[in-house]
Amino acid sequence: MSENQLQNYDDGQGExxxxxxxPPSRKPELIPPIALAYIGDAIYEVxxxxxxxSKSNLRPNHLHQNATSFVSAKAQSRILSYIEEELLPAExxxxxxxxxxxxxxPKNADVLEYRHATAFECLIGYLYTSGYQERLRELxxxxxxxxxxxxxxxxxxx
Numbered sequence: 001m002s003e004n005q006l007q008n009y010d011d012g013q014g015e016x017x018x019x020x021x022x023p024p025s026r027k028p029e030l031i032p033p034i035a036l037a038y039i040g041d042a043i044y045e046v047x048x049x050x051x052x053x054s055k056s057n058l059r060p061n062h063l064h065q066n067a068t069s070f071v072s073a074k075a076q077s078r079i080l081s082y083i084e085e086e087l088l089p090a091e092x093x094x095x096x097x098x099x100x101x102x103x104x105x106p107k108n109a110d111v112l113e114y115r116h117a118t119a120f121e122c123l124i125g126y127l128y129t130s131g132y133q134e135r136l137r138e139l140x141x142x143x144x145x146x147x148x149x150x151x152x153x154x155x156x157x158x
Contacts (some may be wrong), residue, residue: 018131028129033101033122036094040125045071047140070147073109076117082146085138091123097121 024031048070052063069075080095087095099121105114127136 013087015129018128020037024129028126030133031125033094033098034103034118036125036129037098037101037103037118038125039120039128040121040123041071043128043136044121044124044140045058048144051144069151070144073117075115075147076115076120079143079147080116080123082150086139086142087123091127093108095119095123 008012008066027038045067048067050062051070052066055066070079084092096119098121099115101118101122101127103118105111124136124140126134
């Protein structure tokens with residue numbers, strides 16, 4: 001999808017394809033990166049949970065362990081590195097803004113991983129609030145696929 005297509009994209013699902021009828025109070029470009037990361041974290045969590053429900057093992061403990069392997073700061077940082085080369089310039093700019101956003105880092109978190117995870121969440125939040133649902137799905141699916149591939153390759157090396 002070109003940057004121009006991205007700017008004009010509307011998938012015809014109501015209010016720009018949002019899940020619920022509560023549009024943002026301002027244009028996504030004017031929403032602070034930390035606020036975009038806030039919604040992006042939730043949207044990504046739903047995507048991961050839906051992905052895990054598509055698998056055969058639905059035991060709660062297994063679901064939780066697998067979800068953590070996708071949604072932790074370390075995992076989100078890694079996923080961003082897997083999809084970064086696919087980002088359009090405007091998306092890369094959103095990632096940069098999210099990475100540079102001022103926020104407190106939890107004591108047990110690596111600062112760089114946390115900043116990259118915030119950048120990833122900011123991108124997801126931006127795509128969601130902008131109504132770019134097709135691109136949002138495309139990048140999340142790509143990230144999950146590459147994460148799963150890396151897990152398999154890691155197991156093969158052990």
